[in-house]
Amino acid sequence: MMVTGDGAYIKKINRSLILQNIIEHGFISRAELSKITGLNKATISVQVVDLLDENLVCETQQEHHAVGRRPIMLSINGEAGYVLGIDLDYEQIKYRISDLQGNMVYTETVLCNTDDYDESVNVLIKLIQKYKKKYAGSHYGLVQTIIGIHGTVNNDETIFFVPKLQWHSKNLKGDLEKALDMNISIENNANLSSFAERVYKHHHSNNLLTLILSSGIGAGIMIDGKLHKGYDGYAGEMGHMVIWPDGRKCRCGNHGCWELYAAERVVYSSLAEKLSKSSCDFDDLKQLTAENDPTTREVMKTYIKHVSIGLNNIINLYNPETLVINSELLKLYPNAVEELEEYLISSVSSYREIVLSDLGSNASVMGACALAIQNFFEVSEIVFFSDED
Ligand SMILES: [Zn+2]
Incomplete structure (x- = not known):
């Protein structure tokens, strides 16, 4: 059915937009995500449930927040x-391991004669x-x-x-x-x-x-x-x-x-x-x-x-x-x-x-x-x- 197809497509685009912003900001709340992406809070919540479920994203409570309630922050689950x-290269191989947050875990250059x-x-x-x-x-x-x-x-x-x-x-x-x-x-x-x-x-x-x-x-x-x-x-x-x-x-x-x-x-x-x-x-x-x-x-x-x-x-x-x-x-x-x-x-x-x-x-x-x-x-x-x- 046409409508279902479109719905799935839009859901995929929204998911990508949400992930892109979590990656870029490092830590971001659902409210900020909604503000930046223009997606409503319900859409964000539904998508985040999936991302948490898939172990792609994790939640942390911000430690040092000046006033009011400490918001729950979302970030990429780097270790997933x-x-x-x-x-x-010629005669050498350089390599780098990175987690999903883009943090370097290990790097080495080995000779390859x-x-x-x-x-x-x-x-x-x-x-x-x-x-x-x-x-x-x-x-x-x-x-x-x-x-x-x-x-x-x-x-x-x-x-x-x-x-x-x-x-x-x-x-x-x-x-x-x-x-x-x-x-x-x-x-x-x-x-x-x-x-x-x-x-x-x-x-x-x-x-x-x-x-x-x-x-x-x-x-x-x-x-x-x-x-x-x-x-x-x-x-x-x-x-x-x-x-x-x-x-x-x-x-x-x-x-x-x-x-x-x-x-x-x-x-x-x-x-x-x-x-x-x-x-x-x-x-x-x-x-x-x-x-x-x-x-x-x-x-x-x-x-x-x-x-x-x-x-x-x-x-x-x-x-x-x-x-x-x-x-x-x-x-x-x-x-x-x-x-x-x-x-x-x-x-x-x-x-x-x-x-x-x-x-x-x-x-x-x-x-x-x-x-x-x-x-x-x-x-x-x-x-x-x-x-x-
Ligand atoms: Zn030439």
Whole structure:
């Protein structure tokens, strides 16, 4: 019957709205929920009975309330279940366990000295199995695992290509689900990082772009609060926009790609060349920056100029509210953002803010956990307050 269908649909939307607000506020009374959502108190009460019944929400009496009756506060029952976020990087796996309130329970980075696909799958199976077992006693157990991939991921969550591992067309999701009998999700790491920036830091910033400047360049694009993935799922390959006609040859087949001028390895190789050293790494750069070395300053100045050329193009394409740059290198450099902005002089490009990421290399696993929680509660948006940094 039509009416029943509509009723169930509306009930589902109301439930999602109520859950979303309990997550965002941490603790909230039924009266406040009614005020914020515009739903009447009877509707809220009926829904809350269900949520209490399902162990998703719990009640606490507020301890220190100034005057009058202490209201009963609702909050997410964090210990009802757990999520696992994994960042599958080259030679290392970073992971994070979070409860359903978004609190970090555990995090670790383990070395993984293999690029062999089957061996990597076995490492992941062991890791996920361990936490599946560990949390089996909680009401919902380990509800989802999301894995961030440093490469292109198809819209059906199969892997298209991981450059550093040289993996082509792998069904990691299928292979893990077969072995583990649980819900696994695969996502590009830059997408997860962008998602994390919005959930933990730049709340409600609907047009947010995250650029990861590491050994390559990755980007996660959020438009109108949703991840923008493109036709195949590969949107955000901004490292391969051409900024230099007849420039250096890139592995993608083109010449003069941005990545060849603005990925962090460019700084290391250029610095090594200028200082006549065989190589340079992050610690060398840190040391040289601390010593105010003029060559390092010069290399960084050129680097920042090259980064700004790509930024100018990206800003013109997306008109972002928030542009987050996730870069260990730029964080070392004082006034990096101010110097970048000095190059962004075009009168037609506009954005609200450019910021360096506080989440850094944790962004991907944090995003994975947050997305798993959002999926579990079936809400359209979540807001957490980061306890990091
Ligand atoms: Zn390229």
